[in-house]
Amino acid sequence: MSDSQMLEEPAATAVAVIGLGDIAQKAYLPVLTAQPGLDLRLMTRDRAKLDRIGDTYRIPHRYTDLGALIDSGVRAAFVHAATDQHVPIVERLLTAGIDVYVDKPLDQHLEGARHLVELAERTGRSLLVGFNRRHAPGYQQAKERPRDLIVLQKNREGLPEAVRSVVFDDFIHVVDTLRFLVPGEIEHVDVRSRIRHGLLEHLVLTLAGDGFTALGIMNRVSGSTEEVLEVSGGDSKRAVVNLAEVIDHRGQPTIRRRGDWVSVARQRGIEQIVVAFLDAVRAGRTLSARDALRTHELCEQIVERVESV
Numbered sequence: 084m085s086d087s088q089m090l091e092e093p094a095a096t097a098v099a100v101i102g103l104g105d106i107a108q109k110a111y112l113p114v115l116t117a118q119p120g121l122d123l124r125l126m127t128r129d130r131a132k133l134d135r136i137g138d139t140y141r142i143p144h145r146y147t148d149l150g151a152l153i154d155s156g157v158r159a160a161f162v163h164a165a166t167d168q169h170v171p172i173v174e175r176l177l178t179a180g181i182d183v184y185v186d187k188p189l190d191q192h193l194e195g196a197r198h199l200v201e202l203a204e205r206t207g208r209s210l211l212v213g214f215n216r217r218h219a220p221g222y223q224q225a226k227e228r229p230r231d232l233i234v235l236q237k238n239r240e241g242l243p244e245a246v247r248s249v250v251f252d253d254f255i256h257v258v259d260t261l262r263f264l265v266p267g268e269i270e271h272v273d274v275r276s277r278i279r280h281g282l283l284e285h286l287v288l289t290l291a292g293d294g295f296t297a298l299g300i301m302n303r304v305s306g307s308t309e310e311v312l313e314v315s316g317g318d319s320k321r322a323v324v325n326l327a328e329v330i331d332h333r334g335q336p337t338i339r340r341r342g343d344w345v346s347v348a349r350q351r352g353i354e355q356i357v358v359a360f361l362d363a364v365r366a367g368r369t370l371s372a373r374d375a376l377r378t379h380e381l382c383e384q385i386v387e388r389v390e391s392v
Contacts (some may be wrong), residue, residue, distance in 0.1 A: 095122040096365060099157040099181075101149070101172060102164035103127040103136050106186060111161060113346075114354045116140050118361065126152045153179045159209075159364045161357075162186065166252065170195045173210070177202050182209035182370075184360045187259075189375070191251045193383035200376045209368075211360050212375040214259045218352030218359070221323035222260060222312065229316030230266050233297040236312075238305035243282035246389050249303065250382050254286060257299040258385070259378040264314065267292040272381070274388040288385060326351050 124144035137145045146152040162185040176183050189196035203210035273289040288299035312323040320332040329339045348354045
């Protein structure tokens with residue numbers, strides 16, 4: 084075959100990773116660096132960290148300035164910066180015509196989250212919030228079962244914090260997962276909590292609709308770091324423990340554990356949501372964050388109810 088007959092390889096997609104903290108290092112970079120056809124570009128203001136991580140993954144394109152990164156011609160960006168930087172960073176990216184994946188929450192206040200969603204819609208760019216549990220195999224499998232009663236506990240050890248911080252930075256995963264799993268429209272919302280010395284110690288959310296009830300529970304002084312989902316109905320129950328172990332109850336329980344060669348990123352849905360975002364970018368499909376905004380709206384409602392007591 085002559086050179087003129089050979090097919091040219093498609094150009095690599097320029098993708099930025101902004102913010103190189105624990106979540107980027109442990110969860111996202113191992114997935115992104117394994118994806119074919121990407122031209123990765125790293126950004127953080129910490130030059131020493133930037134060079135250390137760039138050297139580790141052999142990524143030559145490194146930036147400490149957002150403007151220079153944007154000017155380099157990136158097509159999409161993963162934003163893993165601190166929450167209080169999400170609005171200014173994502174705003175500049177969307178305005179520059181760049182598709183954005185951003186860690187939850189969009190912002191710790193509904194106003195900021197709504198601003199970003201509306202900006203993405205005006206600019207016609209994708210905005211995807213990192214609600215990876217929607218892609219976790221154990222939780223997707225739970226959606227296959229009857230769900231008259233859903234109970235999700237996400238507990239922590241010795242970690243009471245301010246109400247808004249707990250709700251938007253951690254409990255938001257519980258809220259979004261329940262919204263993903265409920266089998267119908269939510270018609271009733273109830274919130275119970277305990278606050279000591281200004282810090283939220285536990286929180287219980289009830290969502291109910293026609294024929295179903297969903298409970299979201301978080302105890303920040305539980306003595307254990309755990310996440311347990313139970314869905315039941317039709318005389319059967321399925322439990323998912325720490326996103327890794329699936330237990331079916333119908334008479335004698337059966338247990339399925341994560342395979343030895345299944346990565347944590349795949350188990351937690353991170354690999355799947357990353358691939359879904361990149362596929363949309365390459366195909367020119369716009370991903371909407373409008374549904375994610377409804378999760379933020381419910382979180383704002385929870386904060387208001389807890390703080391009004």
